[in-house]
Amino acid sequence: MNPKKKLASWLDRIPGATYIFLVVFVAASVLVPRFFSVGNLSTMLLQACTLTLLSVAMALTLMMGSIDLSMGGVVSMSGVIMAFLMRDGCSAWLALPVGLLIGAVFGTLNGLMVTKLKIPAFIATFGSMGIAQSIANTISQERTVSWEAGPKTSLIDFLGNHAFSIETGADASQTLSISNLLIITVIVVAVVWVLFRRTTLGSNIYALGANEETARLSGINVTKWRIIVFIISGLLAALGGIIVMVRSNSVQPTIGANMEFQACVAAVLGGNMMEGGRGSVPGAVLGALTLYTIRSAMSLLGIDTSWVQVVIGCVLVVGMLLNNAAAAREKAASSAALKRARLDRSAREEGATK
Numbered sequence: 001m002n003p004k005k006k007l008a009s010w011l012d013r014i015p016g017a018t019y020i021f022l023v024v025f026v027a028a029s030v031l032v033p034r035f036f037s038v039g040n041l042s043t044m045l046l047q048a049c050t051l052t053l054l055s056v057a058m059a060l061t062l063m064m065g066s067i068d069l070s071m072g073g074v075v076s077m078s079g080v081i082m083a084f085l086m087r088d089g090c091s092a093w094l095a096l097p098v099g100l101l102i103g104a105v106f107g108t109l110n111g112l113m114v115t116k117l118k119i120p121a122f123i124a125t126f127g128s129m130g131i132a133q134s135i136a137n138t139i140s141q142e143r144t145v146s147w148e149a150g151p152k153t154s155l156i157d158f159l160g161n162h163a164f165s166i167e168t169g170a171d172a173s174q175t176l177s178i179s180n181l182l183i184i185t186v187i188v189v190a191v192v193w194v195l196f197r198r199t200t201l202g203s204n205i206y207a208l209g210a211n212e213e214t215a216r217l218s219g220i221n222v223t224k225w226r227i228i229v230f231i232i233s234g235l236l237a238a239l240g241g242i243i244v245m246v247r248s249n250s251v252q253p254t255i256g257a258n259m260e261f262q263a264c265v266a267a268v269l270g271g272n273m274m275e276g277g278r279g280s281v282p283g284a285v286l287g288a289l290t291l292y293t294i295r296s297a298m299s300l301l302g303i304d305t306s307w308v309q310v311v312i313g314c315v316l317v318v319g320m321l322l323n324n325a326a327a328a329r330e331k332a333a334s335s336a337a338l339k340r341a342r343l344d345r346s347a348r349e350e351g352a353t354k
Contacts, residue, residue, distance in 0.1 A: 021286045057233035058284065064209050075238075076133055079099070091152040111230035145251050264316070
């Protein structure tokens with residue numbers, strides 16, 4: 001393969017969200033004062049942890065040809081239950097696994113409703129979101145839940161600490177701080193990505209998204225794999241609840257509101273098609289970082305936060321247009337390759353008959 005073809009092949013493997021993120025990041029760095037300070041970048045990365053996990057979960061469900069709208073409710077419910085347990089004297093070492101278990105249970109229920117009851121994923125997970133949010137509101141009595149710091153909650157203190165800090169100047173904005181939460185997020189995303197690329201998880205998800213009946217005929221246990229993906233989504237949502245809880249040292253019952261929408265925007269921006277069968281985990285991560293770059297830039301410019309949702313909605317439309325354009329290019333390239341193959345075959349057959 002010549003160097004030009006190698007370069008083209010390498011560029012084709014890069015998620016389209018990479019270019020979008022770079023454009024937005026460079027523009028913010030140039031146009032927004034203090035955006036490119038190490039302190040602001042540290043804060044932005046920490047704030048993006050929860051959305052990054054949810055975006056990865058949403059990407060997996062979208063690639064499967066499904067969707068999970070319950071994750072915002074699961075973030076709220078798991079966070080409230082964990083905070084409630086610790087408020088009543090339960091150790092964080094027990095409360096956090098309970099929160100993860102709750103996420104897995106809701107993921108299982110979503111998977112069963114979709115596969116066994118044949119309820120469309122949009123309806124099933126939308127209903128689950130309402131149930132989870134109602135549980136959070138009921139347990140918390142629609143009030144913020146907090147706990148007293150002590151030996152039993154030392155794990156929360158550890159997770160909220162910085163793994164290390166690097167001072168590049170006297171000002172606080174010149175201190176690069178890497179939180180334990182950020183490291184955990186990176187590790188979890190890396191594990192999901194490795195499982196997606198190195199095991200049958202990725203190929204089965206693509207197969208389910210492309211054509212469920214074909215996947216079934218090829219020997220894939222459709223029910224099992226759909227439930228597994230929803231369980232992963234529930235676990236990642238519950239982990240997002242842990243991150244929100246640790247960052248604020250308290251939990252508001254509506255903390256997860258609209259997070260599923262933002263996760264969907266980030267996943268779509270990352271090249272994950274709503275129809276399924278196409279997308280990537282790194283693309284979802286880049287989509288989440290792009291959204292938080294926009295949020296951080298708007299905040300530093302003093303723009304009212306009510307405009308954030310407007311901008312996110314516009315980003316969703318742009319992401320859909322880019323995905324449709326990319327899909328059209330792939331379809332055209334595939335058709336052209338098939339046409340060339342047919343012409344070559346015809347030429348060979350004519351040569352054989354002469």
